[in-house]
Structure formats: structure tokens, C-alpha cells
Amino acid sequence: MFESLKTDELQMNDQIGQGRFGTVYRCFSKSTDQFFACKTIQKNILIDSTDRECLDNEPKILQLLTGKPNILQMYKVYEDESYVHIITELCSGGDLYERVSNGPLSEKSAALILIRLVSAIGQCHKLGVAHRDIKPDNVLFDSQDNLKLADFGSAEWFLGCDGKMMEGLVGTPCYVAPEVLLGRKYNEKVDIWSAGVILYIMLSGVPPFYGDTPTETFEAVLRGI
């Protein structure tokens, strides 16, 4: 489906991130003299059919969102038998997880971040894409401190879904909406729930729903406390 990676085109540098599925490297393009990020996903660790579907969807969705403000820009995708490599802009300003780890933000900073995050979510929803894993780790900042919503590895097109309703347990315990946990069909508003959780964390420094284990966190989300 995609081109295979020519090693003389991109120089892989240090690892800058690690997620459940992807390892992210800083890389350098000799032809453009610019740094990029390369998310490398090993295909054989995705045993689940949902995970494989998400791997296929991620570059397609990023391509659809190309040029939209506050969304991570994708430039190229390379694929070989074992790996998919997604080349995106490099966000060297860190992520929101690091910023909230140091305690609450000022109301002004939290408001600015929320406005940009909700605008990015709105761009996705306008095009029929639900992100489904909005969390501070997926809110990145570039070198000019522009917010970039990243990691569309759990995203789904809801316009093509039956009555625009999606299903499937995806997301991250603290941020997931109760309708997802209840195993019901749900719509794109699950992203707004997660943005609300992020706002709470930015202002208070702690998550609104939390338990010592994922199960306890799910119970807290379902109780609403």
C-alpha cells in the first residue's frame, strides 16, 4: 500500500517516545535538511483484529487531516513486511503530560490549551473522525509551542458507522467516557468527555476519576466520582 523506506533518504536518530504500539524516533531528511519524527510500528505485535484495523486507519486518517491547525502533520508513510513507519512533523516542545505532572496550570494557560484542543477535536469531528484516545500524552507541542493533537492509532470514522454510532472498548482508563465502558454504542462526544477530564487535571493537578488499578478507575468513571 505504501512506499518502502529507503535508508539513504532518512537518517534515524535517537528514540524520543514509546507507546503501546509505536516507537518514535527523531529522524533527519538529507534531501530537505529538516528534522521529522518517525513512528515505527511492528506489525506482528498487533494480534487483535481491532488493533490491525487501527494500524491501517492511522495513516489514512492523518492524511485526511493534513493541513488542519493543531493536528500533527503527516508527511509520508513507508511500509515493509514487518513495519509501518509514519513520518510526521517533529514536536520538540514536549507533551501536556509533562506539563501537568508539575502541578496545576494557571487558569489562563489551561484555557488557551483547552481552546486549541477543542478546536482540533472539532476539526476531526467535522471530517467524521473520532480520536477516541484524547489524553495529555497525546497532546504535543512544537518548537513554537503550537498544540498538536497526535496518535490517531485508536481513531475511527463515525460517519460510515451504523447511525454514526461506534463500538469497541478503546481509550485509556482515566480519560474514557462511561458509555464506552458500558459496552454500548457511542458517538464522537466521547472525545469531549476526555477533553473535560484534561481540563479538570490542568486546573487541579489530579484526575477526577482514579483508582489503584484500571478496574477501580473504571468503577470510579462509572460512579461519576
Ligand SMILES: Nc1ncnc2c1ncn2[C@@H]1O[C@H](COP(=O)(O)OP(=O)(O)OP(=O)(O)O)[C@@H](O)[C@H]1O
Ligand atoms: N511527532 C512527534 N514528535 C515528538 N514526540 C512524539 C511525536 N509523536 C509521538 N511522540 C512521542 O512518542 C510517544 C508515543 O507516541 P504515540 O502516542 O503516537 O504511540 P502509541 O504507541 O500509539 O501510543 P499509545 O500507547 O498512546 O497508544 C508520545 O507520547 C510522544 O511522547
